[in-house]
Amino acid sequence: MKPELGVCYYPEHWPEAQWADDAAQMVETGLSWVRIGEFAWSRIEPNEGDLRWDWLDRAVETLGAAGLKVVMGTPTATPPRWVCEKHPDMFALDEQGHVRGFGSRRHYCFSHDGYRAEAVRITRLMGERYGADPRVAAWQIDNEYGCHDTVVSYSDAARTAFRNWLSEKYGQIDALNTAWGNIFWSMEYRHYGEVFLPNLTVTEPNPSHVLDFMRFSSDQVVAFNRAQADVLRELTDTPLIHNYMGRTVEFDHFAVGEDLDIASWDSYPLGFLEDRSDRGEDWKRRFARAGDPDFQAFHHDIYRAVGKGRWWIMEQQPGPVNWAPHNPDPAAGMPRLWAWEAFAHGAEAVLYFRWRQAPMAQEQLHAGLLRPDSVAAPALAEAAQVASEMAGMEIETGTAPIGLVFDYESAWAWKAQPQGAEFDYFRLVFDFYRGLRRLGLSVDIVPRDCTDLSPWKMVVVPGLLHWGGLSDALATYEGVVVAGPRTGSKTADMQIPLPMGPNMNGVEATVARVESLRGDMSVPLAEGGAYQFWREVLEGDTLELSEDGIPARVGSAQRQYLGGWPDDDAMHRILGQAAEKAGLEVLDLPEGLRIRDAGQWRFAINYADHDWKLGKHITGAPTGRIAPHDVSWWLR
Amino acid sequence: MKPELGVCYYPEHWPEAQWADDAAQMVETGLSWVRIGEFAWSRIEPNEGDLRWDWLDRAVETLGAAGLKVVMGTPTATPPRWVCEKHPDMFALDEQGHVRGFGSRRHYCFSHDGYRAEAVRITRLMGERYGADPRVAAWQIDNEYGCHDTVVSYSDAARTAFRNWLSEKYGQIDALNTAWGNIFWSMEYRHYGEVFLPNLTVTEPNPSHVLDFMRFSSDQVVAFNRAQADVLRELTDTPLIHNYMGRTVEFDHFAVGEDLDIASWDSYPLGFLEDRSDRGEDWKRRFARAGDPDFQAFHHDIYRAVGKGRWWIMEQQPGPVNWAPHNPDPAAGMPRLWAWEAFAHGAEAVLYFRWRQAPMAQEQLHAGLLRPDSVAAPALAEAAQVASEMAGMEIETGTAPIGLVFDYESAWAWKAQPQGAEFDYFRLVFDFYRGLRRLGLSVDIVPRDCTDLSPWKMVVVPGLLHWGGLSDALATYEGVVVAGPRTGSKTADMQIPLPMGPNMNGVEATVARVESLRGDMSVPLAEGGAYQFWREVLEGDTLELSEDGIPARVGSAQRQYLGGWPDDDAMHRILGQAAEKAGLEVLDLPEGLRIRDAGQWRFAINYADHDWKLGKHITGAPTGRIAPHDVSWWLR
Amino acid sequence: MKPELGVCYYPEHWPEAQWADDAAQMVETGLSWVRIGEFAWSRIEPNEGDLRWDWLDRAVETLGAAGLKVVMGTPTATPPRWVCEKHPDMFALDEQGHVRGFGSRRHYCFSHDGYRAEAVRITRLMGERYGADPRVAAWQIDNEYGCHDTVVSYSDAARTAFRNWLSEKYGQIDALNTAWGNIFWSMEYRHYGEVFLPNLTVTEPNPSHVLDFMRFSSDQVVAFNRAQADVLRELTDTPLIHNYMGRTVEFDHFAVGEDLDIASWDSYPLGFLEDRSDRGEDWKRRFARAGDPDFQAFHHDIYRAVGKGRWWIMEQQPGPVNWAPHNPDPAAGMPRLWAWEAFAHGAEAVLYFRWRQAPMAQEQLHAGLLRPDSVAAPALAEAAQVASEMAGMEIETGTAPIGLVFDYESAWAWKAQPQGAEFDYFRLVFDFYRGLRRLGLSVDIVPRDCTDLSPWKMVVVPGLLHWGGLSDALATYEGVVVAGPRTGSKTADMQIPLPMGPNMNGVEATVARVESLRGDMSVPLAEGGAYQFWREVLEGDTLELSEDGIPARVGSAQRQYLGGWPDDDAMHRILGQAAEKAGLEVLDLPEGLRIRDAGQWRFAINYADHDWKLGKHITGAPTGRIAPHDVSWWLR
Ligand SMILES: [Zn+2]
Ligand SMILES: [Zn+2]
Numbered sequence A, B, C: 001m002k003p004e005l006g007v008c009y010y011p012e013h014w015p016e017a018q019w020a021d022d023a024a025q026m027v028e029t030g031l032s033w034v035r036i037g038e039f040a041w042s043r044i045e046p047n048e049g050d051l052r053w054d055w056l057d058r059a060v061e062t063l064g065a066a067g068l069k070v071v072m073g074t075p076t077a078t079p080p081r082w083v084c085e086k087h088p089d090m091f092a093l094d095e096q097g098h099v100r101g102f103g104s105r106r107h108y109c110f111s112h113d114g115y116r117a118e119a120v121r122i123t124r125l126m127g128e129r130y131g132a133d134p135r136v137a138a139w140q141i142d143n144e145y146g147c148h149d150t151v152v153s154y155s156d157a158a159r160t161a162f163r164n165w166l167s168e169k170y171g172q173i174d175a176l177n178t179a180w181g182n183i184f185w186s187m188e189y190r191h192y193g194e195v196f197l198p199n200l201t202v203t204e205p206n207p208s209h210v211l212d213f214m215r216f217s218s219d220q221v222v223a224f225n226r227a228q229a230d231v232l233r234e235l236t237d238t239p240l241i242h243n244y245m246g247r248t249v250e251f252d253h254f255a256v257g258e259d260l261d262i263a264s265w266d267s268y269p270l271g272f273l274e275d276r277s278d279r280g281e282d283w284k285r286r287f288a289r290a291g292d293p294d295f296q297a298f299h300h301d302i303y304r305a306v307g308k309g310r311w312w313i314m315e316q317q318p319g320p321v322n323w324a325p326h327n328p329d330p331a332a333g334m335p336r337l338w339a340w341e342a343f344a345h346g347a348e349a350v351l352y353f354r355w356r357q358a359p360m361a362q363e364q365l366h367a368g369l370l371r372p373d374s375v376a377a378p379a380l381a382e383a384a385q386v387a388s389e390m391a392g393m394e395i396e397t398g399t400a401p402i403g404l405v406f407d408y409e410s411a412w413a414w415k416a417q418p419q420g421a422e423f424d425y426f427r428l429v430f431d432f433y434r435g436l437r438r439l440g441l442s443v444d445i446v447p448r449d450c451t452d453l454s455p456w457k458m459v460v461v462p463g464l465l466h467w468g469g470l471s472d473a474l475a476t477y478e479g480v481v482v483a484g485p486r487t488g489s490k491t492a493d494m495q496i497p498l499p500m501g502p503n504m505n506g507v508e509a510t511v512a513r514v515e516s517l518r519g520d521m522s523v524p525l526a527e528g529g530a531y532q533f534w535r536e537v538l539e540g541d542t543l544e545l546s547e548d549g550i551p552a553r554v555g556s557a558q559r560q561y562l563g564g565w566p567d568d569d570a571m572h573r574i575l576g577q578a579a580e581k582a583g584l585e586v587l588d589l590p591e592g593l594r595i596r597d598a599g600q601w602r603f604a605i606n607y608a609d610h611d612w613k614l615g616k617h618i619t620g621a622p623t624g625r626i627a628p629h630d631v632s633w634w635l636r
């Protein structure tokens, strides 16, 4: 596969006279793709039924004529004011019951049928106009589901739809009462009309109630997306895409991905480091201009799985953004490095966001490849460099040696019932991912319903709510397995199963009890490192004790269960030993230096602000040093 | 008095076939009491008037047949959904006006007459059924008043009831205007219909308004409880009990206690340390597995006073709980130690919560004496150990040498007008309590309306809003008195009195002015230690100056007033000198080691995670060492 | 000008029999002015139309007879309950839509026509009664606009008024759509009825929308004030005054000041240090009893500008206040020092708040000159000392060497779009002010619409949204100019201009891009010090590079633009060099020691708690030392 570059463009923001020059400069830079259309509803249809295709026709014509392939976005993330006048109850409500109204974006409730019909209507009209247009080579549906915490809504529409969803799922109300354990605290319902959304309760709601509400909410996203996808399928043969966000777990991306052809995500390494990293202030300081060395890679692997192998970056940060608490300039080289990290993980395309910095409205301090005055911003030359470096290059992703299970339901379950302030599912899985990457291991993300684990030499399963179909897959799997903590500790209904966890195929063990720990109370392990935040008292064949004499790991070298959340040292040691057991060569990469294997290529990527001697850290690497914020690749 | 053990049990959570085995195992463990019924309303009355006593009859029968004494709980803390359908406005509203609805527990407003009638109705029905049942040996009314901040409600029902309450109290509206000082900021009312609840104001409401609203809110709890107590009095001769919570001061526990026979409280030492301690992170770390060494004792003494000598622990933490920010395992020995601390303070019974860990709903990660799979959790053996240790033991509480005044109105007053961010009444009194306990002194809690102080050698009165009847009691008291800061600084209407405070019998003094201080601005005292958070400029016979030359203590050795909040060192010195003046022997117990005298027994209790040489710290103690988390007792 | 002293008094709080004695003691202390009437509406008009002038007549008579000049306050900050009954929708709503109701003060929405009419009515009645009374020598309108965050309201009245305001400003709706850049995110409106207030949006609203809403909200304050001012102009010839607050920037004080004769402000140095300082905990600790050494001076200079040369302190802190997180006692000498600092900045009068500490309601722990029991508080003697020291003294303010531009619109703009968490306009300008004051330079505050800068030797312009009329003023200005960061970076509509900023007359430069920085990421400058929080990449004639090689200052020594937020060291160096270029002598005053030049006088003011050798730090100072918290002045 030959990776490509592109950019996001808003022709409606610029004088029409500028379009042709912009398109020519894009092509000259080496860009192939241009995304347009998203957010343009008020120009396409300024009043109901008053359709203005002319300008968009000319934009497609101008961009296509320059040789660019267009990604057409459906504009449903930004319904115009008149749509909201027509459907005054289409807004989501927040947990306190306040309306989340018009004036920015994503101002709709996924459960509102009236708005869903409007979204389908405008999508059909766009599909009819451009679905067969040869210049439109892909479609993006909506934009960044879940951004600004928009998956969950406490509206009347959501309540009605939730009751229907529950009724479908459970049939007789007693089944729901049993599944949720409503006998506890006399929460039993007599009929579905008595069920409300799990907000505004006196103390925390029933976690089974919350989990079902999150499943429902996720399903509403899936259905909303599918409604548009179904329409576009009738009207176009080009691939359908959605652009997901970073660290967004409120809906099941795998399920949305089922209806699409390509997964893409919007990668803002510096913004995400600032506003959604758990690694503390010193870490953020060290990587403030480079981004977390593992965060992008983790998402690349997630979205490759969500896209069943096909994935893009639809929006790539080119310079400072506008929305994090602090918005520093990327270090020189990072816009190039980030693109290469994506290609090393199999991205088919990387589109920078955006072509020219907007001078108005909310994002006017978000950098583009051009400044507002059309002078080139630093990232433009880096994009051009990437384009020339990758000319003619073929990258095949292949299968990674490691499979790491990532499951959205588990994120919802532990958010409903964290038991310890630090227990966040994304954070837990990401810590395992980071540990694998420090070992120099490439990773595939595996969904919970995977039935065949044989492609991977080793499978890692942290914090999985319940085993589901994976249990059968394990029964026939011959590789190494590392699971826990909390994996298998619940039923699908979010109750404690009998026998109690982990219920792990091939490991005789019981989690006798659990405790959550203050950050200053880590439990040292006998062989080094410690468990932090979470520790279980295990019964079973002991592999290792904690220093206080409690079994910390049980099972066998081939198939083990961890009764805690390993800190960096324990993670490195335990995963390293397991990988060696699986026959894998492991490294100990220093902070900031990372590798990724893709087909015949090995990529080395340096997020540090100083250089490293490559050969010292990476077996088989070329001699010489890798500069700060530089990328290097060679045939392995 | 021979102390007893027990447990909380929810027969409705388990198959009926399991009940008899459970009961037998309880008895075998040495438990005498079992509490049931609370939270079971939806099973007793699944629809209005559709009463299902059969299962509860059989539960009582099974438990009683095993030899257990039943505490029957009225289920009014968890009205079923149908009750809420019938009374859709029965919910409390929070300070912002959001409804606090169904879906967890305590979802009712104390002022709602319709719900109060439902509560009385179900209580009457239960009383009629089980009031004379010989197997039911005590009753618990409702559960944990005030838990989850549920005393105060801003509902329409509360507003109406508050207006009536004010009208009763003040008669003519001008009396209210004068009492509240409404001339200030033109807040004068013309009639009671103009008075609203003190929420949603632009800046802080009038503190007299707030204080009256808290008095009213407390009275609503008292009335709600009394309505059930009155019904049960007609129907049973067994003692009536309520289970209070830790650090809950939003209603007057003494007033509720007037209508009951026994006070009990729910003691969760690790949860409370995590979520309601002021001692800082290092302290929490040190005692994360043992609990604050003085917190439980303080509550034991409070509830002994609330119960007019009779008190229980209705719920005793047995292992990790589920509701604090972190929920560690207790150190081995703590479930035993906590029970002994309670008995040392005169508890008649200690019931562990709960028998078997629930596999479902909100508290599924709250430990029990049994695991969800019925295997014994560590606390079961500790409970059995306590049972065998206490067999035949008689403990008489007697009168402690120290009386410490604790007053709920003062808590409300200083919350309404803290004047300094750290000024919290509970924290202040608890600091004095801790100082006394460090001196090895046993303490009785004394309510504000006590008329005879002669039982105590020394009386301590920190932060009392106004003297009330205690002033007369002081007039004839011959012991040592230590009062202040803020004691006597207000009228009952929450105004500054003339003459200004402290208006302390036997001490000629005036608080010329006050200041609240940043935590890093303590005021050193001439003889050691310092005042923190709060300092007054005193006029009167000076006992000690602060280093900046301002009188810090006034009065006499026999009767003194403190113009500040002593830090640990000053507290130890000042209280120690006063206790010696009162003829008491004082110790300087190290951190974590505590003693308690009860009748002929002296108990030593070690919350530290290392041992101590007993005789070195405690006069007359046996030689030898006390192990970590151990208890020791001897005849004194 | 001969400065005067005074006090705030509430005759309605005290028995009438006390008034004459109070008045006599005021005069004896050396006070000339007494403010009354504000907050007294419920006593003036207890029911609609039921006017009770008698007591106020007698109060004016008593005070006047003693020789005091009365400031009469209109009571419109505290409408009585009956006014709210009459206009139940007169309250402001907060950003979440919660009503901000009766029960404290400032409970009205500036946009409510009905309440505005009530305010005008009571003002007219008071004006008719006392406008020509010779004992009433000045009027205060309302009290502390904006206190408790009361400028902005999200009520229906505000929404309607905002739509009208927009319609007036923009005419055709397309002009608004263009000005706000509503094409972005399809936010275009078809008519004004579609525009809502910028609250309750899903993510941040359009900053142009916010900026216009702040302009509107400010205009509503101006209109509300003008409505009263217009009435009083008809009825009195005495000066009209409003008492502004500290660090309140939500409305344009210059615009309100246009309708008044004198600006006054309420100076609470210790309260403000505690609750609105950015300098960190150590700083707060060091100045906890003295107040920030520059905060009062900055406001004195602001309000001198707002009052077009005439300004007062209407409320001066005399002892501990009641409303900050901590409320310490001022150090001995501070009530005197604060008055002298004000006179050094040209205050015509300083009134202490309040005469006697109130024993009731919200402010009962706010000190007065007298204690509640009428004993003198420490500040009384200090006030008397000031009175005797200033007897016969003439102070002329003159023009300062430095003009510092302060602009309320810029504060709103950067709050709407801070881009970095620390970017607060007040903080930025105050940092420049502090740097100037450390250099020993006296400062005049200059509004954005100043057309003639020639009075000042040097003009400093940090963070100005857009140049506006100042650009023309610069064209003819011959002094030194220091501008930036962010100055000139936007259009008046809050868009990025073309050419991009700074668009500074006489400086050829472009801000190529900007970044906001974590507090631990300061950018060192080549010649010392660093930029913190904010850094721009500049193009132009470079005066200095940052250590990473990027132009940090551009232009010339005479007229320069700073591409960052200087830290203390950089600020001192850069402003010092610029001031020397402007021909000014500069000092390096140590922390806490400050000077102020007023006409022929030089004042030295010592906020430190230790003494300084004056001559060592201040050229031409008398020999000898200045005591802690002391003031010294001499002819310069
Ligand atoms: Zn709300
Ligand atoms: Zn409980």
Ligand SMILES: [Zn+2]
Pocket: C144, C266, C315
């Ligand atoms: Zn004031």
